[in-house]
Amino acid sequence: MNRIDYLFQTKKERVLSIYVTAGFPNLEDTLPVMEAIQAAGADIIELGIPYSDPIADGPTIQESNTRALENGMSIKTLFSQLLGFRAKIHVPVILMGYLNPIIQFGVEEFCKKCKEVGVDGLILPDLPMSQYLEEYKALFEEYGLFISFLISPQTSEKRIREVDENSSGFIYMVSSHAITGAKAAISKEQEEYFERVANMRLTHPRLIGFGISDATTFQLASRYSQGAIIGSAFIKHISNSTALKQDIQTFIQGVLAQE
Amino acid sequence: MIQVDEKGFYGKFGGAYIPEMLYPNVEELRENWEAIVASPSYQEEFQQLLRDFVGRPTPLYFAARLSETFGAKIYLKREDLCHTGAHKVNNTVGQIILAKKLGKKRIIAETGAGQHGVATATVCALMGMDCTIYMGELDIKRQRPNVERMRILGAKVVPAVSGSKTLKDATNEAMRAWIADPVGTHYIIGSVVGPHPYPEMVARFQSVISEEIKWQLLAKEGRENPDLVIACVGGGSNAAGAFYHYYNEPAVRLIAAEAAGLGIHSGKSAATSVLGTPGILHGSKTLVMQTEDGQVIEPHSISAGLDYPGIGPVHAHLHAVGRAEFVGVEDEDAMKAGILLSRTEGIIPAIETAHAIHALNQISFNPNDLIVINLSGRGDKDLETYIQWGNY
Numbered sequence: 064m065n066r067i068d069y070l071f072q073t074k075k076e077r078v079l080s081i082y083v084t085a086g087f088p089n090l091e092d093t094l095p096v097m098e099a100i101q102a103a104g105a106d107i108i109e110l111g112i113p114y115s116d117p118i119a120d121g122p123t124i125q126e127s128n129t130r131a132l133e134n135g136m137s138i139k140t141l142f143s144q145l146l147g148f149r150a151k152i153h154v155p156v157i158l159m160g161y162l163n164p165i166i167q168f169g170v171e172e173f174c175k176k177c178k179e180v181g182v183d184g185l186i187l188p189d190l191p192m193s194q195y196l197e198e199y200k201a202l203f204e205e206y207g208l209f210i211s212f213l214i215s216p217q218t219s220e221k222r223i224r225e226v227d228e229n230s231s232g233f234i235y236m237v238s239s240h241a242i243t244g245a246k247a248a249i250s251k252e253q254e255e256y257f258e259r260v261a262n263m264r265l266t267h268p269r270l271i272g273f274g275i276s277d278a279t280t281f282q283l284a285s286r287y288s289q290g291a292i293i294g295s296a297f298i299k300h301i302s303n304s305t306a307l308k309q310d311i312q313t314f315i316q317g318v319l320a321q322e
Numbered sequence: 323m324i325q326v327d328e329k330g331f332y333g334k335f336g337g338a339y340i341p342e343m344l345y346p347n348v349e350e351l352r353e354n355w356e357a358i359v360a361s362p363s364y365q366e367e368f369q370q371l372l373r374d375f376v377g378r379p380t381p382l383y384f385a386a387r388l389s390e391t392f393g394a395k396i397y398l399k400r401e402d403l404c405h406t407g408a409h410k411v412n413n414t415v416g417q418i419i420l421a422k423k424l425g426k427k428r429i430i431a432e433t434g435a436g437q438h439g440v441a442t443a444t445v446c447a448l449m450g451m452d453c454t455i456y457m458g459e460l461d462i463k464r465q466r467p468n469v470e471r472m473r474i475l476g477a478k479v480v481p482a483v484s485g486s487k488t489l490k491d492a493t494n495e496a497m498r499a500w501i502a503d504p505v506g507t508h509y510i511i512g513s514v515v516g517p518h519p520y521p522e523m524v525a526r527f528q529s530v531i532s533e534e535i536k537w538q539l540l541a542k543e544g545r546e547n548p549d550l551v552i553a554c555v556g557g558g559s560n561a562a563g564a565f566y567h568y569y570n571e572p573a574v575r576l577i578a579a580e581a582a583g584l585g586i587h588s589g590k591s592a593a594t595s596v597l598g599t600p601g602i603l604h605g606s607k608t609l610v611m612q613t614e615d616g617q618v619i620e621p622h623s624i625s626a627g628l629d630y631p632g633i634g635p636v637h638a639h640l641h642a643v644g645r646a647e648f649v650g651v652e653d654e655d656a657m658k659a660g661i662l663l664s665r666t667e668g669i670i671p672a673i674e675t676a677h678a679i680h681a682l683n684q685i686s687f688n689p690n691d692l693i694v695i696n697l698s699g700r701g702d703k704d705l706e707t708y709i710q711w712g713n714y
Contacts, residue, residue, distance in 0.1 A: 114616075114617065115485065115617040115618045116485070116490065116494055116603070116604075116618050117494075118341065118494050118497045118498060118501075118604075119341040119343065119498075119501065121498070122484065125484050125485075126484075129484075129485070132617060137615040138615065139615070161602075162339060162602050163601045163602040163603070163610070163612070163616045163618075164615055164616030164617065165616070166600075166601060166602065166616065167599075167601065167612065167614065167615060167616030168615075168616065188341045188342070189339045189340060189341055189602065189605070190339065191337075191338060191339060191340065191342075191345070192342075193329075194337065194339070212342060213341065213342035213343065214342065215342060215343045215504075217343070217346045217504055217505065218342065218345070218346065219346070222345070222346075226342075237342070237343055240343070240501065240502055240503060240504055240505075241501065241502050242498045242501055242502065
């Protein structure tokens with residue numbers, strides 16, 4: 064069974080996924096950061112493949128992408144770092160990335176490597192669902208890779224049903240009209256949207272991302288879904304860290320603290 | 323046949339590779355734009371504005387001294403005489419009426435040198451719409467007069483401070499701004515780039531250029547088709563407009579002049595047809611200047627309007643199937659061609675356009691050939707660059 068499915072079967076609420084850019088803050092930090100995220104109690108690790116033009120991401124994550132690229136990170140390097148990581152990491156690991164670097168690497172080769180090292184799923188924000196169905200679905204399935212599609216407050220009910228039908232693992236629910244890291248508090252309007260989708264009784268669990276940054280927002284998101292994804296706030300927290308392991312521990316335990 | 327298919331592909335290039343957050347906007351456009359543009363009320367307003375506001379039709383001018391210099395019969399399509407000084411306004415007029423009919427309240431756009439930004443700010447002022455222009459921080463410093471023109475017209479100019487702080491980053495910022503306000507905002511893309519339906523929509527608005535060339539040439543020469551059409555290509559909107567009604571006339575040679583910068587292989591160039599490989603940029607699959615790892619490379623050209631690491635998907639297709647001939651023109655040669663046109667015809671061209679003029683030196687043609695060059699813009703905005711170059 065895919066680790067993502069197993070997770071959601073055994074844990075129905077307060078699932079925490081932490082996003083971090085691979086090769087950040089330093090090139091060799093990828094694995095130590097993953098270990099620390101797991102040790103601190105997060106349930107999923109979303110590893111970002113850095114890209115020069117990440118249009119769905121805000122300044123914090125773009126900055127981390129730029130830094131990772133300057134550090135020399137590439138897909139090739141990432142897979143060499145991930146070789147054997149399953150000896151230490153048991154939580155689901157998802158790669159998040161823009162399509163272009165993956166196409167240049169070779170999509171089939173990419174899938175093969177993912178399976179080889181033990182990656183469970185993908186989030187590819189600029190891969191349209193129609194293109195996925197036409198070109199990549201068979202390939203991803205062959206290599207046992209889950210894919211999470213995004214929905215936003217503007218996504219129609221019909222489209223949400225389509226996303227539910229074609230996603231595997233979980234649905235990535237974008238909390239607002241925004242890029243990552245854009246907003247601090249969660250509005251009434253957003254809560255109504257969370258509730259509307261919760262009431263749709265979708266077959267896949269949902270994780271809420273964008274604008275989730277601390278215990279309060281995590282708790283709120285968890286009220287309407289199985290959990291949440293935190294990216295920008297985490298990146299900000301570790302960006303100048305001199306004691307990574309400890310800082311990661313502090314951040315994640317802070318988020319998980321019940322008020 | 324050179325034609326876009328229903329999924330937005332020209333052959334292998336095109337499509338709509340966009341985050342799901344933009345899907346409803348792009349879908350709304352895709353479903354509605356053609357019907358709206360075809361409606362009588364749209365056409366009436368569009369044609370009236372092209373005539374009375376933009377100043378169309380623009381003349382097709384026989385360039386006698388230039389013809390003599392090159393030994394061919396050369397006509398210039400005078401897009402430089404459009405209001406705001408370049409062809410860009412054809413598209414912004416088309417899109418602003420569309421935005422209004424879609425009930426949008428706010429306009430955003432990206433700009434490199436500022437020409438598309440000025441053309442957008444202009445039509446927003448005309449229609450009383452709120453306007454925000456994203457422009458690379460570096461470009462803001464380099465193109466001060468255009469920044470101030472936009473501000474005079476009432477637009478807000480927002481610096482893009484990420485990445486290389488130029489056109490590519492301004493486009494990223496505009497896309498992000500659209501994600502942040504998808505319901506009330508229309509994004510006016512300035513070239514034949516971006517997700518479907520933008521490349522075809524912008525080409526259609528610019529196709530008035532070749533539509534006019536056809537009847538103007540018929541009146542002057544007794545034939546609709548020249549032997550060659552020459553245009554410069556950055557993203558490729560003026561070229562798409564000049565080529566549009568000739569795509570499927572194989573007897574007409576289509577020449578695309580790219581910016582070769584300091585030399586195609588100098589590392590300081592924007593010659594995408596040579597240096598680009600298939601990839602995804604700003605929502606479409608096209609030729610992209612990129613590293614082996616798929617990271618976008620920063621291009622170089624002396625003309626900010628050609629300084630783009632991709633080309634529109636239709637041009638990638640024209641290149642792939644051999645329908646258009648691509649010529650790389652270096653900075654220095656473009657500047658010289660700008661001076662040549664100034665002195666033979668009394669027209670100081672935009673430096674982008676000067677690349678198309680210089681292409682005459684790099685292609686072969688017959689003495690009797692009838693050539694149309696799309697004179698896409700005038701050189702007022704480039705005075706500072708001409709002065710700094712100084713070799714005149």
